[in-house]
Amino acid sequence: MRFLIVGDIVGKPGRRIAAEKIEKIKKSHSIDAVIANGENSAGGLGITPETCEELLRCGIDVLTSGNHIWDKKEILGYIDRQEQLLRPLNYPPGVPGRGYLIHQSNHVKWAVVNVSGRVFMNPLDCPFQSIDRVLPEIQNETKIIVIDFHAEATSEKIAFGWYTDGRVSCVVGTHTHVITADERILPGGTAYITDIGMTGAHDSVIGIEVQQIVDRFLTQIPVKYTVAKENVILNGVVVEIDDKTGKAISISRLSLT
Numbered sequence: 612m613r614f615l616i617v618g619d620i621v622g623k624p625g626r627r628i629a630a631e632k633i634e635k636i637k638k639s640h641s642i643d644a645v646i647a648n649g650e651n652s653a654g655g656l657g658i659t660p661e662t663c664e665e666l667l668r669c670g671i672d673v674l675t676s677g678n679h680i681w682d683k684k685e686i687l688g689y690i691d692r693q694e695q696l697l698r699p700l701n702y703p704p705g706v707p708g709r710g711y712l713i714h715q716s717n718h719v720k721w722a723v724v725n726v727s728g729r730v731f732m733n734p735l736d737c738p739f740q741s742i743d744r745v746l747p748e749i750q751n752e753t754k755i756i757v758i759d760f761h762a763e764a765t766s767e768k769i770a771f772g773w774y775t776d777g778r779v780s781c782v783v784g785t786h787t788h789v790i791t792a793d794e795r796i797l798p799g800g801t802a803y804i805t806d807i808g809m810t811g812a813h814d815s816v817i818g819i820e821v822q823q824i825v826d827r828f829l830t831q832i833p834v835k836y837t838v839a840k841e842n843v844i845l846n847g848v849v850v851e852i853d854d855k856t857g858k859a860i861s862i863s864r865l866s867l868t
């Protein structure tokens with residue numbers, strides 16, 4: 612199976628390039644399934660039922676998220692009804708939504724898991740112990756398992772990749788919005804990359820207007836963020852996974868303007 616995994620889609624410019632490119636990439640790269648991180652799809656912060664459904668209509672099968680999942684309050688009453696939208700698995704028990712989904716494409720079952728790191732982030736449950744708790748039930752259903760590990764620290768992401776190597780098909784990092792050049796297949800057969808970058812304006816500070824962020828650093832006064840619009844780019848990876856073994860065959864970066 613060939614997956615397209617798209618980095619954090621930021622605001623309207625990100626949604627627009629997703630609508631323009633995803634169906635084309637599916638054809639040109641013979642993609643079977645698409646996963647994208649949608650935590651910044653609504654005005655750069657959070658996701659609404661409307662932006663979620665707009666992105667699903669672009670040909671995305673499953674949307675993952677991260678620390679911005681609750682920024683738009685209307686998502687709270689919606690997430691339990693929308694199984695194609697995940698929130699990090701390691702929120703405390705009882706929190707709305709779900710951290711993984713078993714999906715099917717062309718009669719092949721596959722799983723996506725969304726996990727959050729906790730170094731320089733909100734103190735959620737341990738991501739390492741959380742994945743251990745759910746992997747047996749997922750592995751009962753399928754060997755094809757893709758993880759979006761939404762985290763800040765490169766060390767935590769790399770450690771998580773090694774920790775799950777051989778037990779899952781692929782671990783991609785999200786959250787920093789900057790694509791890293793370290794894609795590889797680990798010895799156990801897990802495709803890994805520390806961050807798949809963002810889908811939004813490249814002329815920005817991780818998707819937001821440059822001057823606003825510079826002013827914030829200069830003054831330390833909080834400002835209202837505006838999504839940047841110039842030089843929009845779609846970042847992600849294409850990952851090929853052996854249907855029978857669940858091991859990764861290849862991983863390659865994709866950056867399109």
Ligand SMILES: [Fe+2]
Nearest residue numbers: 619650651786
């Ligand atoms: Fe993000």
Ligand SMILES: [Fe+2]
Nearest residue numbers: 677678679786
């Ligand atoms: Fe994030």
